[in-house]
Amino acid sequence: MLYLDGIGISFLVKEIKEKILRYKITKIFQYDRNSFSLFFGKNNLIFQVKDNSTIFYLKNEKDLNTDYQSKFLLSLKKYLQNSVLINIRQESFDRIVYFDFEKLNQFGDIEKYTLIIEIMGKASNVFLTCRDKILAALYFTTLEVGNRVIMTGAKYTLPFEEKKIPPIYFENENFPFETDDFLKKCEGAGIPFAVQCASNYDTFKKYLENYKPVIYKISKNKKIQKVFTYNEFSEFEKKKVGENEYYETLNEGLNEYFKATITSNVLNEKKKNLLKYVDTQIKKFKKINKNINIDLKKNENYQKYKNIGDILAANMHKLKYGMKKVTVIDFYANEEITINLDPTLSPKDNLNFYYNKYNKGKRTLTALNERLIDIQDEIKYFEQIKMFIEKENDFIGIEEIESELKMSNFTHTKKIKLNKHKKRELLSFEYDGFKIFVGRNNKENEEISFAKGEPNDIWLHIKDIPGSHVLILCGNRVPSEDVIFYAAKLACEHSKAQKGDKVTVDYCQRKFVKKIKNSKPGNVIYTNFHSILVEVE
Numbered sequence: 001m002l003y004l005d006g007i008g009i010s011f012l013v014k015e016i017k018e019k020i021l022r023y024k025i026t027k028i029f030q031y032d033r034n035s036f037s038l039f040f041g042k043n044n045l046i047f048q049v050k051d052n053s054t055i056f057y058l059k060n061e062k063d064l065n066t067d068y069q070s071k072f073l074l075s076l077k078k079y080l081q082n083s084v085l086i087n088i089r090q091e092s093f094d095r096i097v098y099f100d101f102e103k104l105n106q107f108g109d110i111e112k113y114t115l116i117i118e119i120m121g122k123a124s125n126v127f128l129t130c131r132d133k134i135l136a137a138l139y140f141t142t143l144e145v146g147n148r149v150i151m152t153g154a155k156y157t158l159p160f161e162e163k164k165i166p167p168i169y170f171e172n173e174n175f176p177f178e179t180d181d182f183l184k185k186c187e188g189a190g191i192p193f194a195v196q197c198a199s200n201y202d203t204f205k206k207y208l209e210n211y212k213p214v215i216y217k218i219s220k221n222k223k224i225q226k227v228f229t230y231n232e233f234s235e236f237e238k239k240k241v242g243e244n245e246y247y248e249t250l251n252e253g254l255n256e257y258f259k260a261t262i263t264s265n266v267l268n269e270k271k272k273n274l275l276k277y278v279d280t281q282i283k284k285f286k287k288i289n290k291n292i293n294i295d296l297k298k299n300e301n302y303q304k305y306k307n308i309g310d311i312l313a314a315n316m317h318k319l320k321y322g323m324k325k326v327t328v329i330d331f332y333a334n335e336e337i338t339i340n341l342d343p344t345l346s347p348k349d350n351l352n353f354y355y356n357k358y359n360k361g362k363r364t365l366t367a368l369n370e371r372l373i374d375i376q377d378e379i380k381y382f383e384q385i386k387m388f389i390e391k392e393n394d395f396i397g398i399e400e401i402e403s404e405l406k407m408s409n410f411t412h413t414k415k416i417k418l419n420k421h422k423k424r425e426l427l428s429f430e431y432d433g434f435k436i437f438v439g440r441n442n443k444e445n446e447e448i449s450f451a452k453g454e455p456n457d458i459w460l461h462i463k464d465i466p467g468s469h470v471l472i473l474c475g476n477r478v479p480s481e482d483v484i485f486y487a488a489k490l491a492c493e494h495s496k497a498q499k500g501d502k503v504t505v506d507y508c509q510r511k512f513v514k515k516i517k518n519s520k521p522g523n524v525i526y527t528n529f530h531s532i533l534v535e536v537e
Contacts, residue, residue: 001227002053002257004250006093006188007167008230009119011211012057012250013097017088019043019058019251024084025101030073034138038076040085047117047126048258049138054124056097056117057254075128075136079113091158092166093188095119118159129156163187167208175201192233207231213253215245228257270398271389274405278386285378292372299368302361307332308339309354312347319347381520384466387496388441396424401441404521426452431486435473438494442522445469446515449524455511458484460491463504463531467495469522471510485532492536501536 004012023040030036035048037059044059083103090097099115113135116127126138127150134154141150148157164187175198182198183189189197197204216227218239227236230250247253307330312319315328322343330337341350385401392398426444429436437452439445448471449459458472458479470491472479479487488505497503508529516523 001225002055003190003192003227003229003233003236004055004095004119005190005193006090006095007193007208008211008250009095009097010090010093010188011230013088013090015249015251016045016056016058020045020085021088022084022086024082025080026082028073028076028081030068030070030076032068033070036073036076038080049117049124049126051122051124053261054117054119054121055254058251059258060255061259072126072128072136072138076115079111079128079130079135080115083113093168094160095188096158116156120159123159125150127156132156167204170201170204172201175199175204192229192235195235196231196233211250213247213250215247215253215257216240217242217244226257226261228253267393267395267398270395270402271392274389274398274402275386277405278382278389281382282379282386285375285382289372289375289379292368292375296365296368296372299361299364302358302365305354305358305361309351309358311337312339312351312354316347316351319350321346377520377523380466381523383496384522385442387466391494392440394424394440397440400443404442429490432480432483434477434479434483436487436490437471437473438490439468439470439522440494442520445522449510449513449522450515453510455509457510458487458507459510459513459526460484460487460505460507461526462491462495462497463506465496465503467491467497469524470494485534488532488534489537492534497536499536503534503536504531505534506531 020040020043023043025038026041027039028036029039034050035046037047038045044062045056046059047056048054080101080103083101085099086102087100088097089100096116096118099117101113101115102110103113105111112130114129116129118125118127127134128136132155134150134152134156136152137150139150140152148154148159165185166187167189170186177185177198179191179194179198182194183191186194193207197207211230212232213228213230214232216229216236216239218225218227218236219241220239224241229236232244245256247256311328311330311332312326314331315326318326318328319341323341324343325338325340327336327338329335342353345353385405388401389398392401426447427438427440429438437448439448445468448469453471453473457474460470460472461467468491470487472483472487484507488507491505492501492503495503506526506529508526512528513524513526516525
């Protein structure tokens with residue numbers, strides 16, 4: 001949760017003005033529908049517009065560039081690229097902030113533009129204006145919203161008409177207030193500020209002039225939630241769990257807050273999208289698998305058509321043109337049977353009819369069995385991917401899985417492509433002097449199985465269950481049974497096996513692990529293996 005009322009925003013505006021005022025915009029990027037950055041040299045001013053997390057701040061880390069495109073981004077680049085930030089101002093103490101820019105046009109004249117961010121919960125928005133005319137907006141509507149129209153060419157007007165009293169005009173004699181009355185009169189004050197300051201002028205003055213950025217951990221609905229705000233408020237103090245985290249500046253605090261919360265939200269959103277896609281694929285292939293089994297059932301008796309053909313061939317002297325059926329001895333079952341014939345076909349063509357049905361059934365059965373193996377491999381592959389997604393809690397790991405799926409025709413709804421890719425270290429463990437690698441996705445499984453270690457290192461995998469590849473780096477030593485058992489438990493822990501299951505883990509030297517040609521990533525076969533029984537803890 002983010003709590004920055006109009007008074008908190010005023011402190012943030014002062015901080016940012018000190019850092020980037022009179023700087024030129026060098027780059028503009030948009031990351032998704034809700035966020036974009038203006039770069040002033042190395043200073044990254046990021047705008048995020050998403051319900052109650054709407055904010056702007058100077059981000060310490062540079063985000064990965066994307067090829068995300070929108071009309072809003074094109075307008076920003078057209079009008080603001082290479083412009084100079086000449087002022088940042090606030091609409092009194094309200095949560096509306098203006099960023100004023102100037103640039104020279106091709107004729108040497110100065111053009112002035114204003115970027116306006118309205119921090120208003122679900123109604124939050126960003127506008128680019130010139131002489132109070134809207135050039136672009138992050139969110140457009142052609143209908144009237146409240147007292148104004150939001151569309152290109154419309155005049156920009158404030159989203160409210162009611163005016164409150166700026167807090168700088170409050171004097172000692174005005175106090176104390178009732179909390180509700182204070183909220184109705186004081187511009188920029190939120191409920192925590194009102195509860196803290198409405199009854200005491202000295203407290204009010206202190207909170208108006210000084211700030212102390214802090215992240216609370218509070219208990220809400222039996223869950224621990226982080227709250228970032230600009231001062232200590234009793235509303236949060238009485239709900240806090242554990243120690244507060246304090247920061248020198250609001251920008252520093254916002255960076256830490258979003259590093260913990262927004263990264264987690266983006267990660268969960270990516271996992272949700274990937275799981276939705278993977279579940280769809282599993283459902284699709286299971287349906288195909290079911291249909292193939294139905295077709296196999298239909299064609300499983302194809303041999304009987306050959307038998308009928310053989311019986312007809314032995315009784316060709318009895319067949320006449322125009323016959324609808326013939327009764328003969330079935331020498332396979334040693335009984336008399338009646339065989340249906342087509343009266344429009346010759347005896348030879350009736351014979352060929354049954355042999356052709358046999359050959360077609362045989363070919364169909366062969367093709368269906370081959371297709372069944374491919375479909376079952378697809379199901380196993382996506383079930384393994386699903387397990388990796390569910391266990392993954394690292395952003396880079398999720399992007400590696402996403403990249404693998406894009407190579408397998410997964411197309412993300414946002415179609416965001418990262419220009420730079422980070423690589424993380426492999427997951428490793430130390431036990432009794434041995435280093436053990438564990439794969440967290442198919443890419444890492446392939447690296448562990450074919451790029452790491454030596455041919456005589458010990459490779460492990462849980463049998464018949466989706467899971468990670470595990471590799472014990474042996475050096476010139478032979479791992480003890482205890483080391484192998486520990487590595488086997490790691491293979492169980494990083495698999496789809498459930499607690500309490502008794503499973504088999506196979507292990508062999510890495511040189512006996514081979515990649516299946518033209519197969520999915522991480523799909524291998526292995527020989528010369530031993531097995532160990534493990535109970536999943």
